[in-house]
Amino acid sequence: xxxxxxxxxxxxxxxxxxxxxxxxxxxxxxxxxxxxxxxxxxxxxxxxxxxxxxxxxxxxxxxxxxxxxxxxxxxxxxxx
Amino acid sequence: xxxxxxxxxxxxxxxxxxxxxxxxxxxxxxxxxxxxxxxxxxxxxxxxxxxxxxxxxxxxxxxxxxxxxxxxxxxxxxxxxxxxxxxxxxxxxxxxxxxxxxxxxxxxxxxxxxxxxxxxxxxxxxxxxxxxxxxxxxxxxxxxxxxx
Numbered sequence: 001x002x003x004x005x006x007x008x009x010x011x012x013x014x015x016x017x018x019x020x021x022x023x024x025x026x027x028x029x030x031x032x033x034x035x036x037x038x039x040x041x042x043x044x045x046x047x048x049x050x051x052x053x054x055x056x057x058x059x060x061x062x063x064x065x066x067x068x069x070x071x072x073x074x075x076x077x078x079x080x
Numbered sequence: 081x082x083x084x085x086x087x088x089x090x091x092x093x094x095x096x097x098x099x100x101x102x103x104x105x106x107x108x109x110x111x112x113x114x115x116x117x118x119x120x121x122x123x124x125x126x127x128x129x130x131x132x133x134x135x136x137x138x139x140x141x142x143x144x145x146x147x148x149x150x151x152x153x154x155x156x157x158x159x160x161x162x163x164x165x166x167x168x169x170x171x172x173x174x175x176x177x178x179x180x181x182x183x184x185x186x187x188x189x190x191x192x193x194x195x196x197x198x199x200x201x202x203x204x205x206x207x208x209x210x211x212x213x214x215x216x217x218x219x220x221x222x223x224x225x226x227x228x
Contacts (some may be wrong), residue, residue, distance in 0.1 A: 012152075013145075016144075019139075019144060020169055020172070023172045024172060025176075027173075029173070030135060030136065030139055030173050034139050035140060037139055037142070038138075046117060050146065051141075051142035051143060051147060051203065052146045052196065052201055052203030053190060053204075054200075054202045054203075056199065056200075056202045057200075058203070060199075061200065062202070062205060065199075065205070066205055066208035066209045067208070067212055069209055069212075070208070070211070070213045070216070071212055071216060073213060074179075074213050074216035075189070
């Protein structure tokens, strides 16, 4: 890791500690964290692509695959 | 296919094992009002598909996992490190489900991170899967097919 990334490491460590603390307070904490991430994305501190918002190759394929995986997991989870 | 079968096998057996190990069942009593009540079911569905899946996936898979792995791209084992930390925090955020619930949701988070990586890092895949899992769970509670 180059020396230029150390300030980033410091900054992101604070972000992680803040995230952990907010997760501790459950639902409201996550909502606050979400607002902070949303603010960062809207002010372009972070890109939408960095958050995973990319266009899938095929929407129908993605949707059916999601349904298949999601239902299988939950049904088998319950059946036991 | 192999990965899906592996995931299914893990979740087929993992929750009873957790409950046996901790001696506590997963506490889902917060959802008790849904049982047989179509209005609450509808409101919860709206909340899940309109808020929960986006908030949780953007925060946990989008920000805490994906954004962090891209920022610290030079780190060795970054995917594993951030997947584990993200999942622990996801479990912590579900502390209302008790110890077993926290362990179970942490493992579910690892599975969703795996799905995110599986579908070439598009967040839409874990978002839809999360919605489906929650929907099936809510329907089971509504029909009283799931012990709370």
